[in-house]
Amino acid sequence: EAGVTQFPSHSVIEKGQTVTLRCDPISGHDNLYWYRRVMGKEIKFLLHFVKESKQDESGMPNNRFLAERTGGTYSTLKVQPAELEDSGVYFCASSLGVEGFYEQYFGPGTRLTVT
């Protein structure tokens, strides 16, 4: 069974440009999460989808970040316009259930560098 996949693995863009990250969860997982780790800091939650709906977006830093999950399958995270402080590693995770505790499976991450 394929795990969570993310694309691209690495992106280098200039400040002010737009970048779109993609996450493909494990097939059948209704829950999809985005996290990120900026330099020197811990991994922080961004948001949580249940199917195509945003369950919790309390971690989104500002309105330059837009996450979508049309059709409840893959998700995209767009940063527009990118700022220097957006540099870091963006992780996506997926899980099967909602009630109780379900293991979240993480993808390898997308390393974003804003110059």
Added chain:
Amino acid sequence: GESVGLHLPTLSVQEGDNSIINCAYSNSASDYFIWYKQESGKGPQFIIDIRSNMDKRQGQRVTVLLNKTVKHLSLQIAATQPGDSAVYFCAEQDSGGYQKVTFGTGTKLQVIP
């Protein structure tokens, strides 16, 4: 604010010895804790979890201990191997419909052959 944090940033252990990685948390209402392992170029990987109604849980070569009195978690790795070299995170996961994971800062484990 609420946080899950780690005491030591780096731990060096001789191959074959046991490793102990510690973690403190501040939210006394925390109900579910997880240890993750992250190898270079990969995402966090689930190792073991423990509910707040337990003090100890064992897996294959790993044991997690929970001390709710002092809000402390530890991960013990028996007979540490070179493949155990990685960054280890303790984390707390919300329950119910909100499942976000709150990570600590991480401890880098270096296994000396």
